[in-house]
Amino acid sequence: MKLAASRTQQRGQTLMLMTVAIFLMVLLLLAATRMGEHARRQWYLQSVADNAAHSAAVLLSRQLNLAAVLNRALIGNQIAMAQWLGLASWLSMMNAGLKVAAKVLALIPGLQGIAISAYRLLTKIEHFGDQVIRGLILFNVGVVKAISLTQTALQLAMTAETPLSVGQVVDAHDSNLSWSLYHGGGVVPFPLLWWQFSTLRSTRKRKHSDDFRQLTLKSRDPFTRDRSYRWASVVFLRMQKAGGSALQTPANGRWNWNALDSLSVHYRKYGFFGKWKEGLPIAGSARGVFQPYWASRWQPGSYGNAFDINPGSSRIGFYSMRSYRIQQLPFSYWSLGRGSRYGANAVVVAIKDSRSGQISHARAEVIFSRPLSVFPRADNAQEKDNLFNALWEPQLVPLTAADKAAIVTREFVIDG
Structure with missing residues (x-):
């Protein structure tokens, strides 16, 4: 009689352990699913940010080439x-x-x-x-x-068309996303520094x-x-x-x-x-x-x-x-401005999903490139950037340390 009661008690303990294990497994599965959804959403936001930043850089390079x-x-x-x-x-x-x-x-x-x-x-x-x-x-x-x-x-x-293009790119992906456009460094809003990159001379x-x-x-x-x-x-x-x-x-x-x-x-x-x-x-x-x-x-x-x-x-x-x-x-x-550019030739796009609270950033630059192997200069010298040869092109680049520091500081100030 005592032996039967002991076995019944053991089966009850095993059932409780299995219930706890299944519950933990379900939690882990839900967490993994949630993390997967979060990662997929983050990748998607990063893709939107990359496309928007590259679009802005394309317009800026066209402006310089023009x-x-x-x-x-x-x-x-x-x-x-x-x-x-x-x-x-x-x-x-x-x-x-x-x-x-x-x-x-x-x-x-x-x-x-x-x-x-x-x-x-x-x-x-x-x-x-x-x-x-x-x-x-x-x-x-x-x-x-x-x-x-x-x-x-x-x-x-x-210049006015650049933010409009960024907005159109973001809306084409998801109209519920919000965005911001900054210069390289992630602090100064576009286009405050852009006017220092090129100047009008008379x-x-x-x-x-x-x-x-x-x-x-x-x-x-x-x-x-x-x-x-x-x-x-x-x-x-x-x-x-x-x-x-x-x-x-x-x-x-x-x-x-x-x-x-x-x-x-x-x-x-x-x-x-x-x-x-x-x-x-x-x-x-x-x-x-x-x-x-x-x-x-x-x-x-x-x-x-x-x-x-x-x-x-x-x-x-x-x-x-x-x-x-x-x-x-x-x-x-038009001529290139003198002095330090302070990131005037780069744009940083911030994309935010208000529903999930996720944020993604991307940086793109306009660079001057004259490949000597394709059409070299007569003196075979490397040509410096200027506004007399239409050789400007966009380039998607990683965020710099200054960008990351500015982004963290800005989000801390905004979000408290």
Whole structure:
């Protein structure tokens, strides 16, 4: 009797232990399920944050690339003005040279009529070309000013579009999610630092004008930069052509291009040997967008060293310069800001699920990259970041230690 009661008591204890074990297993299963749901939700929020941050960086890189393209367009239109001006100057010099040739050929029977007809034809071409070139220069001046005026509006519009794009990306995943957009560091809201990353410069300021002038002069094509070469040469005589362009950038920011071309006969100083010297100035011509740039006469290398090569004909051309009287107004361009960026080139997106209280963060940056293996520079140097080559691209990167510290501090302050 006692043995049966003992067995019954043992079975009761085993049942209680099994109940407790099953209960614990159910709790562990529920905890594992809950942890799995929490992990899956966290991965999902991280994916949303990554997509939103990358979307913002894509728009910012497009904004920088657009600024680079517009800056290039400003330079291109400036070079186009120099090209039209050089073409007008060259045609005028050819016309003046043909006039001299006509006077010489008039002494040869049978060639006088041909020379005069050629001179008249070239005179008509020169007159018509001047009218066309004046219109083209006016067009380029208008394009430069239009680009200058629209740059700021486009930059503002694209900056305002960045938070809207982040919101659209988040809503496309889950409209119940809330989000915040910060700069790198996770403290300063976007776009407070973005305006320090790129700055608007104007040719009204001497330094800004000089910086853009250097880039423009280095971008000139061979025809615009230097039209100096030898036309013909015999034992002790040769015909030397010289010409090029010069750019005046006065303090008022109104740029002025000049172009000059000259042609002279040179001879050797001692007959068959010695230095070549200008003997007979044949023709000289010059054109200016607004007015003659007098200081350019004494600048080293100006007009393809025309005043050193053909001093006589170059003076004739310069003092008879014809100006189109087109005044180019000051213009603006974008450049990278100076000093530390403090994370201005990066964005940090915070995504919060109000139902679960989970938060996820992602960081993306805009970087400048010119791979030397694809299209290297002429000097094979690594190009620094700038707003004159559209080589900006977005990059998703891990959070930095500063980002994490700022995020923890901000959440502690907000959540108490």
